[in-house]
Amino acid sequence: MQCRALLALSVFLPLSLLPAGAASPSNAAGEYSKHFGALSKLSIAVAQAMPPDQYAFKPHPESMNFGELLSHIAATNYQFCAGLKDSAPPAFPSATGKDAIVKFLGDSFDYCSAVIPNLTEEQLSQVHSSPDGRLPGREILLAMYIHVAHHRGQAEIYLRDKGIRPPSYMI
Numbered sequence: 001m002q003c004r005a006l007l008a009l010s011v012f013l014p015l016s017l018l019p020a021g022a023a024s025p026s027n028a029a030g031e032y033s034k035h036f037g038a039l040s041k042l043s044i045a046v047a048q049a050m051p052p053d054q055y056a057f058k059p060h061p062e063s064m065n066f067g068e069l070l071s072h073i074a075a076t077n078y079q080f081c082a083g084l085k086d087s088a089p090p091a092f093p094s095a096t097g098k099d100a101i102v103k104f105l106g107d108s109f110d111y112c113s114a115v116i117p118n119l120t121e122e123q124l125s126q127v128h129s130s131p132d133g134r135l136p137g138r139e140i141l142l143a144m145y146i147h148v149a150h151h152r153g154q155a156e157i158y159l160r161d162k163g164i165r166p167p168s169y170m171i
Contacts, residue, residue, distance in 0.1 A: 032141050033117035038170050039145060040109035043073065043152045045167035047105050049159055052098035059161050066158050067101045073151050074101075076131055077108035080144040081115045083130040084123065084137055116141070 047070050050057075055067035064072060075092055082089035090111070095104040124137040132143045156166040 030117060032119070033113070035145070036109075036112060036116050039148055040106075040113065042167060042170045043148060044102065044106055044109070045170075046152055046155050046159065047098075047102045049164055049167055050098070050155075050162070051164075054162055055098050055101065057158060057162065059158060066155065067096070067098070069151055069155055069158070070101050070105050071095055073148055074105040074108035076147055077112050077144065079131045080140055080147075081112040083128045084115055084119060084140055086128055112144075 050066050056065045058065040063069075074095075075089075078089040078092065093100065093104055095101045119137060124141075127134050127136055128140055130140045130143060131147075132140075135143065159166045
């Protein structure tokens with residue numbers, strides 16, 4: 001009987017610590033967060049693989065250079081995740097050079113990593129603003145993941161064009 005009482009306490013006590021009326025994070029938010037962690041690690045590994053003197057490389061005159069491509073990922077991460085919070089994104093740094101761009105990219109993933117695991121079921125279902133227009137939270141997350149994977153894939157081609165083997169896929 002004491003075991004059941006302790007089990008009940010361990011299950012319900014954390015819920016009782018929430019302020020009255022507070023929404024708790026959804027289980028889906030935890031799943032999104034887990035996959036976002038892998039997305040982040042691989043993206044940063046790709047950014048770190050390019051030598052600093054190649055950050056201005058672009059495979060075609062109409063393409064973004066490598067640094068611009070990574071900065072685009074970072075800025076858009078902030079925009080997607082700020083939209084999920086229904087707030088404006090923070091001011092972006094004027095990142096130039098490998099170290100500053102890798103930091104900008106890492107900071108954007110950290111920003112989103114603080115947002116995603118705390119999303120409630122209501123926030124995942126609710127419509128928010130995003131770089132892709134007004135979408136439900138779940139669709140914003142999907143759009144962001146696709147956006148990162150798309151541009152990270154481009155960055156991996158830039159690496160290959162320079163004879164650099166991209167980091168292995170992570171899940």
